[in-house]
Amino acid sequence: AASAGSVAVLDQRPGRALSRAYQQFLAGFRGGQYLVSPSCEDSMLRTLRNLSTTQCPPLGYDFENARTVASFGVPLLDGWGVPEQMYGLFSDRSSSGRTLIQIESSKSRTAHAAATWLPIAPGTEGIVALGRANVILREGLYPKDAERRIRDFPRYRELVLRYHPDTVSAAAGVDANALVNTARAIASSPSIVVSGADPAAGPAERITGILIAGLNLLLGNVGKQGGIVYRRDVPEAGAAGYAETALHQVPDHSIGVLIMDGMESAAT
Numbered sequence: 001a002a003s004a005g006s007v008a009v010l011d012q013r014p015g016r017a018l019s020r021a022y023q024q025f026l027a028g029f030r031g032g033q034y035l036v037s038p039s040c041e042d043s044m045l046r047t048l049r050n051l052s053t054t055q056c057p058p059l060g061y062d063f064e065n066a067r068t069v070a071s072f073g074v075p076l077l078d079g080w081g082v083p084e085q086m087y088g089l090f091s092d093r094s095s096s097g098r099t100l101i102q103i104e105s106s107k108s109r110t111a112h113a114a115a116t117w118l119p120i121a122p123g124t125e126g127i128v129a130l131g132r133a134n135v136i137l138r139e140g141l142y143p144k145d146a147e148r149r150i151r152d153f154p155r156y157r158e159l160v161l162r163y164h165p166d167t168v169s170a171a172a173g174v175d176a177n178a179l180v181n182t183a184r185a186i187a188s189s190p191s192i193v194v195s196g197a198d199p200a201a202g203p204a205e206r207i208t209g210i211l212i213a214g215l216n217l218l219l220g221n222v223g224k225q226g227g228i229v230y231r232r233d234v235p236e237a238g239a240a241g242y243a244e245t246a247l248h249q250v251p252d253h254s255i256g257v258l259i260m261d262g263m264e265s266a267a268t
Contacts, residue, residue, distance in 0.1 A: 005253065005254055005255045005256025005257070006029065006030075006031040006032060006033050006254060006255055006256060006257075007026065007029040007031075007032050007033075007255075007256065007257045007259075008026075008032065008033035008034070008035050008250070008255045008257070008258050008259070009022045009025070009026060009033075009034055009035065009258075009259045009260075009261065010035045010036075010247065010258060010259070010260045010261065011034065011035065011036055011261050012036075012260070012261060013261065014036050014244065018261070022034060022259075022261070033245050033250065033255070034243065034244055034245065035244075035245050035246075035247050035250060036244050036245070036246065036247065043195070043196045043209065044194060044195050044196055044209060044212070044213050045059040045060070045061075045228070047209050047210060047213040048213050048216060048217070048222060048228065051150075051151065051210065051213060051214070051217060052149075052222075056222075057230045057231065057232075058230070058231040058232075059222070059228050059229070059230065059231060060228070060229055060230075060231040061081075061192055061194070061228060061229075062190075062192070062225060062226055062227060062228070062229045063085070063086075063089050063192065064089065065190060065225050065226035066098065066190050066191060066192045066226045066227065067097065067098060067099065067189035067190050067191065067226065068098070068099045068101065068185050068186050068188075068189050068190075068191040068192075069090075069098065069099070069100050069101070069191065069192045069193075069194065070101045070103065070182065070185075070186050070191065070192070070193045070194070070215075071100065071101065071102050071103065071104075071110065071114075071194050071195075072103045072104070072125050072128075072129070072193070072194070072195040072212050073102075073103065073104040073105075073125065073195065073196075074110070074194050074195060074196045075108060075109070075110050076090065076100070076102075076110050076194075077090060077091070077109050077110040077113050078108060078109050078110055080196075090113065090114075091113065099115045099116070099185065100113070100114040100115055100116075101114060101115065101116045101117075101118070101182050101185065101186070102114035102116070102117050102118070103118045103120055103125065103128060104117075104118075104119075104120070105119060105120055105121060105122045106119075107119070116178070116182060118174050118178055118179075118182065119173075119174065120172040120173060120174050121171070121172050121173040121174075124168075124171060124172040124173075125195070125208050125211075125212065126205070126207060126208040126211045126212070127163055127168050127171055127172060128168060128172050128174070128179070129193075129208075129211040129212045129214070129215055130159070130160055130162075130163035130168065130211060131163045131164070131165050131167075131168030131169075131172075131179050131183075132179060132182065132183040132186070132215060133160040133163075133183075133211075133214065133215060133218055134160050134161060134163045134164055134165065134168075134183075135165060135179065135180050135183035135184065136183055136187050136215075136218060136219065137157060137160055137161065137218075138161070139184070141183075141184065141187035141188070141219075142187065142218050142219055142220070143219075143220040145220070146217065146218050146219075146220060149217050149220070149222075150214065150217050150218065156214070165179040165180050165183075186215070186219065187219055189226075190221075190224065190225065190226025190227055191219065191221060191226070191227065192216070192221060192226075192227055192228060193212060193213075193215040193216050193219075193221070194212075195208070195209055195212040195213070216228055
């Protein structure tokens with residue numbers, strides 16, 4: 001009954017075939033609500049879409065075809081994304097050929113398992129991203145059409161060139177050679193640079209997220225196999241689309257039955 005509240009599904013991983021099944025299921029209930037909430041996996045993808053100079057389709061990570069993944073504090077092996085997928089991709093480096101570089105201040109499980117761990121000082125993620133961009137720009141390790149993909153590229157270049165690895169090394173407390181070598185690594189193979197919310201540390205500041213996301217634009221990782229790919233919408237499967245409702249827009253006491261799928265820890 002309407003007075004008892006509606007039936008709702010909170011889908012923390014929208015865009016799947018199962019998501020469509022939830023929408024079809026809710027169509028059978030009067031006032032059914034399909035709810036979504038921002039996830040830590042999607043925060044950088046939203047930033048990239050906002051930074052795009054053209055209309056950008058939905059984005060997704062192509063970890064399967066990436067050779068190098070540089071993670072700024074993202075707990076890839078601590079329940080992030082689809083845990084079984086992350087373990088399968090990064091737990092055995094000898095056979096997969098993938099390299100995981102973890103940049104964070106504490107030695108988490110992900111940092112312990114990574115091929116390279118850069119123990120930076122807390123709060124220096126943004127300048128570390130600029131230091132890597134400095135190496136990539138000075139050594140010409142980026143595709144030249146990056147000047148078209150990045151808004152106001154001359155100003156971005158001017159900013160980046162202030163952050164030489166030696167300067168960043170002193171501020172972030174990490175070896176300058178390590179900064180240079182990891183910058184070259186993400187530039188020399190299909191790569192993904194990822195940032196997001198860590199349940200322990202909380203989300204990164206907005207400007208930090210922009211600086212880290214900018215590395216993907218500089219390297220041409222967006223729209224590229226082994227990088228951040230364009231996703232196609234899930235087929236309708238014979239049913240009309242069902243409206244999404246943001247979790248924070250749901251009135252108090254309006255839900256009678258709530259089904260939660262993929263619920264994360266309180267990181268958002």
